[in-house]
Each structure stands twice: as structure tokens, then as C-alpha cells.
Amino acid sequence: xxxxxxxxxxxxxxxxxxxxxxxxxxxxxxxxxxxxxxxxxxxxxxxxxxxxxxxxxxxxxxxxxxxxxxxxxxxxxxxxxxxxxxxxxxxxxxxxxxxxxxxxxxxxxxxxxxxxxxxxxxxxxxxxxxxxxxxxxxxxxxxxxxxxxxxxxxxxxxxxxxxxxxxxxxxxxxxxxxxxxxxxxxxxxxxxxxxxxxxxxxxxxxxxxxxxxxxxxxxxxxxxxxxxxxxxxxxxxxxxxxxxxxxxxxxxxxxxxxxxxxxxxxxxxxxxxxxxxxxxxxxxxxxxxxxxxxxxxxxxxxxxxxxxxxxxxxxxxxxxxxxxxxxxxxxxxxxxxxxxxxxxxxxxxxxxxxxxxx
Numbered sequence: 001x002x003x004x005x006x007x008x009x010x011x012x013x014x015x016x017x018x019x020x021x022x023x024x025x026x027x028x029x030x031x032x033x034x035x036x037x038x039x040x041x042x043x044x045x046x047x048x049x050x051x052x053x054x055x056x057x058x059x060x061x062x063x064x065x066x067x068x069x070x071x072x073x074x075x076x077x078x079x080x081x082x083x084x085x086x087x088x089x090x091x092x093x094x095x096x097x098x099x100x101x102x103x104x105x106x107x108x109x110x111x112x113x114x115x116x117x118x119x120x121x122x123x124x125x126x127x128x129x130x131x132x133x134x135x136x137x138x139x140x141x142x143x144x145x146x147x148x149x150x151x152x153x154x155x156x157x158x159x160x161x162x163x164x165x166x167x168x169x170x171x172x173x174x175x176x177x178x179x180x181x182x183x184x185x186x187x188x189x190x191x192x193x194x195x196x197x198x199x200x201x202x203x204x205x206x207x208x209x210x211x212x213x214x215x216x217x218x219x220x221x222x223x224x225x226x227x228x229x230x231x232x233x234x235x236x237x238x239x240x241x242x243x244x245x246x247x248x249x250x251x252x253x254x255x256x257x258x259x260x261x262x263x264x265x266x267x268x269x270x271x272x273x274x275x276x277x278x279x280x281x282x283x284x285x286x287x288x289x290x291x292x293x294x295x296x297x298x299x300x301x302x303x304x305x306x307x308x309x310x311x312x313x314x315x316x317x318x319x320x321x322x323x324x325x326x327x328x329x330x331x332x333x334x335x336x337x338x339x340x341x342x343x344x345x346x347x348x349x350x351x352x353x354x355x356x357x358x
Contacts, residue, residue: 193228
């Protein structure tokens with residue numbers, strides 16, 4: 001068991017007021033490095049008060065580190081013979097799917113489009129991880145019911161790749177661009193990406209199109225746009241090049257500002273976002289050293305043609321975004337140093353391990 005897990009157990013057992021930010025910091029670490037043992041220990045804490053929002057934070061490491069046996073216990077406690085779906089604790093259905101508990105699939109399908117709020121969202125997120133072949137027709141029908149609506153269960157479109165073909169993608173694009181509220185387009189964006197790398201250009205165009213507000217932080221679209229760009233293999237280097245190759249005289253300053261804002265939010269997530277909401281989704285492999293070079297290095301000593309220099313030339317040295325990108329530069333530099341340190345430590349461990357074996 002990790003020390004971080006033991007510390008969480010101490011905090012929950014202390015009887016003192018818990019700080020959600022501190023709890024989240026520990027659970028993030030356990031989620032990345034924990035084992036099944038850690039998941040079970042945290043699950044025992046969760047079941048003590050499964051409807052409390054801070055206990056819900058424990059589900060992140062539980063789902064990342066747990067196993068099917070844990071999922072079965074969770075299913076028996078909270079789903080089987082449940083009188084009302086509204087009594088299922090938030091996140092439980094999502095965890096069941098994430099852990100691959102196939103026996104729960106029918107229950108999740110029944111709840112994807114009901115008047116159940118968070119339960120329906122969890123059902124959709126869970127089903128992304130489960131075989132849905134027996135339910136294709138049912139899910140496709142539920143999707144058709146809400147297609148082109150303004151407001152809907154925003155994660156129902158995530159299941160498009162489970163119940164339709166790539167022919168659905170243009171319809172999803174039209175839906176997101178013309179009808180869907182920006183409060184609901186996160187699932188459409190990620191749903192398109194789940195059709196695979198062939199949707200790379202589609203996701204790219206969505207990111208740069210202001211109608212989507214794909215970088216919205218208040219709506220949560222930014223997270224799912226970040227997941228989408230990674231899954232289709234769209235890199236930061238490509239986004240940076242798109243911006244630098246933009247003809248400002250034709251596109252206009254407003255379009256350039258929008259692109260820089262989108263890039264900024266995606267980079268923010270690269271710096272800080274560690275969750276894996278879709279277990280099988282691809283991750284961006286660009287190092288922070290590479291990102292720093294692409295964003296902030298000069299190609300020669302004679303002219304600043306970095307992103308900041310380019311912004312100076314095209315937006316003026318007093319533009320509001322320059323301060324944000326300068327702060328970003330400092331944070332990427334810190335991450336780059338940490339990355340180099342980590343690589344050094346890992347190599348030393350290998351050398352020490354090799355010497356012991358010798």
C-alpha cells in the first residue's frame with residue numbers, strides 16, 4: 001500500500017474537516033501509481049459515506065487501480081435491486097464500466113437517456129468501456145431521439161462509435177456547430193474523436209472554430225477537447241504551426257486571438273491534467289522539452305521568432321495574451337526541469353538495479 005493511501009486513511013479517520021483540494025492531491029498520486037490494494041483500501045473509505053462529495057473524490061484512484069472483483073462488490077451494493085436509479089451514488093456506474101464489469105452493461109444501457117441527471121452521465125461514460133454489440137440498436141435509437149436538440153445528456157454522443165458508423169460524423173459535426181448548446185458539446189467533440197485517427201482534421205477544425213467554444217473552461221469542453229486531440233494524434237507542434245502560419249491580414253486579429261486562447265487552454269491541461277476519463281484513450285507523448293523548444297526557443301540569435309516574438313509582431317507588445325504566455329513559459333520550463341530530473345533518477349535506479357543483479 002502506498003504512503004499516500006495510508007495518509008488518506010488517516011485523514012478520513014481523524015474526524016477533522018477535510019479539504020477537498022488536499023484529498024484530490026493525494027488521490028491524483030494514488031491514481032497514477034497505486035495498485036489494487038490501494039483501490040480496495042480507498043473503496044472501504046468510500047462505502048462509509050458514498051453520497052458525500054469528498055468520498056466521491058476517492059473514485060478516481062478506485063477506478064484507475066481497482067479490479068473486476070471490486071466492481072462486482074460495488075454492483076451488488078449499489079445497483080442490483082436498487083429501488084430507484086436516483087439512489088445510486090454519483091460515479092458508481094462510471095466506475096463499473098471503467099473496470100470492465102460487463103454484467104452491468106444492461107443496467108447502464110437502460111439509464112443512458114433517462115431523467116436521472118448524473119446517473120445518466122455516468123451510464124454513458126461507463127458504457128464507453130464496455131462491449132455494446134447486443135445494444136447497438138437500442139443505443140442508436142436513443143441517440144436519434146436527441147440528435148440536433150439544443151440541450152441533452154451531453155455524454156450520450158460519446159457512444160456514437162459503439163452504435164453507428166463513421167457516416168454519423170458529419171451529422172455530429174452539424175449538430176455541434178448548428179444546434180447543440182456549448183454547454184453540451186463536450187460529448188460530441190469526444191464522440192467524434194472516438195471514431196479514431198481518421199477524425200484528426202475534423203477535431204482540428206473544431207478546435208479552431210469559434211462556434212464550438214471547444215476550449216471553454218466553464219462548460220468543461222476544454223477537457224474533452226484535450227482528450228479528443230490526443231486520441232486522434234493531433235500534436236501541439238501542429239497546433240503551434242497552424243497559428244504561426246496564419247495570415248493575420250486575411251484571418252483577422254480576432255481569429256488569431258481565439259486560436260491562441262484555444263492553444264493556451266490545451267497547454268494548461270497538458271501541464272496539470274492527470275485524469276484518464278477514458279481508459280483506452282491515447283495520450284500526448286510530446287515532452288516538455290520539445291514543447292518548450294516549439295513554443296519559446298529562437299531559431300537564431302538574431303530574431304525572436306518564438307511564439308512570444310511572433311505574438312509581439314502580430315498583436316503588439318502590450319497585448320493581454322502576452323502575459324499569459326510568458327507565465328506559461330515559466331511553468332513549462334519548470335516541468336522541463338522536472339522531466340530531466342525524473343529521467344536522471346530513473347536511469348540511476350536502473351544502474352543500481354543492474355549492479356545489484358551483477
